[in-house]
Every structure is written in C-alpha cells, then in structure tokens.
Amino acid sequence: SQTIHQWPATLVQPVGSPLSLECTVEGTSNPNLYWYRQAAGRGLQLLFYSVGIGQISSEVPQNLSASRPQDRQFILSSKKLLLSDSGFYLCAWSPPGLAGGNEQFFGPGTRLTVL
Amino acid sequence: AQSVAQPEDQVNVAEGNPLTVKCTYSVSGNPYLFWYVQYPNRGLQFLLKYITGDNLVKGSYGFEAEFNKSQTSFHLKKPSALVSDSALYFCAVRDKGYQKVTFGIGTKLQVIP
Numbered sequence: 001s002q003t004i005h006q007w008p009a010t011l012v013q014p015v016g017s018p019l020s021l022e023c024t025v026e027g028t029s030n031p032n033l034y035w036y037r038q039a040a041g042r043g044l045q046l047l048f049y050s051v052g053i054g055q056i057s058s059e060v061p062q063n064l065s066a067s068r069p070q071d072r073q074f075i076l077s078s079k080k081l082l083l084s085d086s087g088f089y090l091c092a093w094s095p096p097g098l099a100g101g102n103e104q105f106f107g108p109g110t111r112l113t114v115l
Numbered sequence: 116a117q118s119v120a121q122p123e124d125q126v127n128v129a130e131g132n133p134l135t136v137k138c139t140y141s142v143s144g145n146p147y148l149f150w151y152v153q154y155p156n157r158g159l160q161f162l163l164k165y166i167t168g169d170n171l172v173k174g175s176y177g178f179e180a181e182f183n184k185s186q187t188s189f190h191l192k193k194p195s196a197l198v199s200d201s202a203l204y205f206c207a208v209r210d211k212g213y214q215k216v217t218f219g220i221g222t223k224l225q226v227i228p
Contacts, residue, residue: 032214042203042220042221043218043219043220043221044159044205044218046215046216049214049215051214057214059215088156090158090159092158092159101147101164101165101166101209101211103149103161103164104149104159104161104216105161106151106158106159106160107158108157108158109156109157109158111156
C-alpha cells in the first residue's frame with residue numbers, strides 16, 4: 001500500500017531564516033506531487049505541483065520554491081522566511097497521468113510558525 | 116477556468132438527523148468532483164468522487180453525494196449524522212484534461228449530541 005510522509009510535524013522559525021520541508025511517498029512510482037498551504041484552518045492554496053523528476057509548476061509567485069530530486073521526494077524551500085509564510089503545509093500525491101479522475105492522498109502536514 | 120463554491124461557512128445538525136453540505140462548481144468542460152474531510156491538525160482524507168455514470172455516489176463512512184449537472188452541484192449527504200462526523204469538509208473540482216484541482220474554502224460541520 002502507499003504511504004506519504006511529511007516532516008517535520010511542527011516548526012517554529014524566525015523571520016529571515018531558511019526553510020526546508022520534505023515529503024516522501026512510498027509504494028508507488030512516478031506520482032504527481034503537490035504542495036498546498038492552508039491558512040487559518042480553511043481553504044487550500046496550491047503552491048507547486050510536479051508530474052515528474054525535475055518538473056515543477058509554480059502556482060503562486062512568492063519566496064518559496066520546490067524541488068523534486070527523486071521520483072518520490074518533494075521538497076519545499078525558502079531562503080528567507082516571511083511572517084506571512086506561517087501556515088499549515090500539506091503535501092499530496094496522486095497516481096500519474098490525467099485520466100481516471102484520480103483523487104489526491106494527503107500527508108499529515110507541517111505546522112509552520114514564523115516569528 | 117474552474118471554480119468551486121461552498122456557500123455555508125458552518126453547518127450545525129443534531130446527532131441522528133440527516134446532513135447536507137452544499138457545493139457548486141464551474142468548469143468549461145466535464146468535471147471530476149471530489150469530497151474530502153479534515154480533522155483538526157490533520158491532512159485531508161478522501162471521501163468520495165464523481166467521475167461519470169450514476170449521479171449518486173457512495174463513499175466512506177456512510178457519506179454519499181449527488182451530482183446534478185443542470186444545477187452544477189455536488190452536495191454531500193448522510194442519512195444520520197454522528198458526533199464523530201464533526202470536521203471540516205472540502206469540495207474539489209478538476210476539469211477533465213487539467214492537472215490542477217481547485218478546492219473550496221471548506222464547510223465546518225458541527226454535529227450536536
């Protein structure tokens with residue numbers, strides 16, 4: 001069966017510090033991968049998605065970046081955090097391709113607080 | 116372009132009563148529609164989806180949803196609510212041929228004992 005991991009679970013960082021959040025998926029190959037941010041416990045904002053290694057699509061221009069160095073690894077980074085980067089970050093995966101209306105499977109999330 | 120609306124910020128229902136959480140969508144083509152549930156400080160969990168075929172879709176934990184093309188709606192329903200159903204519910208849509216999924220802002224369901 002497939003499993004998705006995210007770490008860390010919680011993170012408190014000062015403004016201006018760097019960020020690295022990691023997401024890994026087990027039990028599947030060539031998944032589509034997604035990073036979302038959820039602010040104030042409500043709507044999800046799609047940040048990045050990837051359909052393959054090294055292929056990243058950015059949805060929101062900001063000081064965050066994403067990388068996919070391996071097939072089942074997705075990393076969210078920042079060189080300098082802003083207060084507005086605080087939120088709940090969710091990684092998700094779905095089976096490859098567009099056909100079939102595949103649902104997404106979400107990780108447990110990372111709670112980031114920027115002080 | 117695709118969009119989804121959840122018109123109710125919160126829905127309150129008594130335990131044992133039927134519940135409905137509303138969702139309407141807009142797509143240029145044919146939609147894939149999804150419902151997810153989120154418990155506090157957790158990731159989203161998939162409940163059910165509409166791809167094609169029967170307009171009534173059954174999912175996890177006794178939930179079901181009805182696809183109505185003429186009203187562009189996909190309301191989530193359950194015949195008898197449980198206190199444990201209290202959570203945040205998200206409707207989502209993806210236009211066929213597109214990679215991205217658009218989520219609604221979520222509806223908080225409160226089941227009162």
